[in-house]
Amino acid sequence: MARPVVVGESEDRLIGWLRRREGRAGKPSPIGDDAAFLPPGGPWAITVDSQIEGVHFPSGLDPALVARRLLSVNLSDLAACGARPAWAFLALAAPPGFDARRLFSSLARACRTAGVTLAGGDLARNPERLVASLTLLGNRPVGGRWLRRSAARVGDRLYVGGTLGESALGQRLLTRGAAMDIRRRVFLPGDLVIPNALVPAAHRAIRRHLAPRAQLALGVALGRERRAAALDVSDGLARDLHRLCAESRVGALIEESALPLAPRFAELSRAVGEEPLALALGGGEDYVLLFTLPPRKAPPRDFPNAEIGRITPGPAVRINQGGVSRELLPLGWDHLE
């Protein structure tokens, strides 16, 4: 969900190809994981991510909410490498009449809250829809290491920094007509029939989707560990776990029963005709960190971490479902059973 691919070409393949190309040029490649490190291995992390109207968020969403979401999604990439965010640059392509000042203003405010300076912007006309790209620069904290996807070793324990699938469930509700305003008030569609007891869960899911929070503090804490691999779950646990395993040349075994789910998430999913496990494994846009630590190493405290499995000899990535283990394919929710 998070990063729709151009027909016939996935971002993974394109980035891999680019990395090989640049590698051939003989220079050390700064192309990293969720961000690039500049100079290669150096103290700056840079990431670029876009939000496109009708693709990443519903058409007509308040520009102030678009701005916050754009920042959060980019912050999550910096969280995944253990960086502290510092500077932001916006490239905005918007249709005539779009309230660019509202977006800039909200972005500047959200940046300030996150300790980021909005340092520049480019404004252009895109007739049909809003396309907003943010470039974010972060620093490596003093005494910290960059988190890489390639640091996992056989025997490591596998964790996620929060619940899975909730954002994707919120996205389904938005597709059915739910909405949220700038004060985070949620409006459920009139024709949505769910038990009253599930309404708070529905509100939370929609907020989670439209206003995700990047796990920056967790990333910085992991950067203080001697060895931790990490990335942020943006395209669904299955796909992102495969990425981590591929970079580390290992496999993994996760436990279905250990996957952290939000309160009443499973009930609400079924009430709206969705399979909770499919959302949790493939829904995407969770923006929690997926990370590994050596065995007997406790994860950073004060975060809602859950241990979901362990690293195995590669390359298979498997899931244990009530004693039966099967292969977990690197697929989005719509391809999973």
Add this chain to the structure above:
Amino acid sequence: MARPVVVGESEDRLIGWLRRREGRAGKPSPIGDDAAFLPPGGPWAITVDSQIEGVHFPSGLDPALVARRLLSVNLSDLAACGARPAWAFLALAAPPGFDARRLFSSLARACRTAGVTLAGGDLARNPERLVASLTLLGNRPVGGRWLRRSAARVGDRLYVGGTLGESALGQRLLTRGAAMDIRRRVFLPGDLVIPNALVPAAHRAIRRHLAPRAQLALGVALGRERRAAALDVSDGLARDLHRLCAESRVGALIEESALPLAPRFAELSRAVGEEPLALALGGGEDYVLLFTLPPRKAPPRDFPNAEIGRITPGPAVRINQGGVSRELLPLGWDHLE
């Protein structure tokens, strides 16, 4: 032309407002001129610029040409502050079926030629048209200064690094159906009636528009001067000269007869129903440097510089046309007589 504005909001106004906002926050602002300097005043220059299909370049242009143009336009921003380009990040939003690999491949090659490493990219789906944003980082050369728009003083001489209006003329020809392929072969529309002797000038104009060259070496040379103000002419000489004067709190007087024009540019302009002076003053996308130097200071050698006037007490910006001086308004070509 270069930076179409969202209705009711110009980029100048938005950047000015953003700078004031950030200024209030009490921290030194990195918001610079053509780029931001990070940390404020520090050794990195960063710029972001977008190219949008059907807005900045004709629909259906070869993705390889789009890539080169995108890079050149961004390099020109770095040239304007005297930076050496180092790293690039692409955010691409493209319709289904778009040949992203061709664009990436051409961009990586053009980057390498310019000494730039393409260090990352983001790929997303935009149903209607290509939106490509590039973030470019550059270094301050050893012993060099950042060029600023604010460094002009009364009495300084005013120069441009090359001819004016040619790119805008090329754009007009493209609008009428001209085209160019990846080998820079130009095809003029069958219904275009111009004297044969003007055909080479038409080819040059189209190449100039689709494949501009950033004046990086000139920017670096100017950065070695004790005092030089500069920016790149992207939105037309009139508009960009006003920007330079506003930042330096001065005025200017330019000589119509001193404006450098490409061979047979005036003749070709008239042959296709355009006013050469309007194109030269307001056409935009020239991507030459507009700069000032103290009097009796020769401009860097080996560049096609032309002295076009001098800095006067502000705030009026004037043009001398055959002995008659009139005010030059900060308008694009379509607003000029």
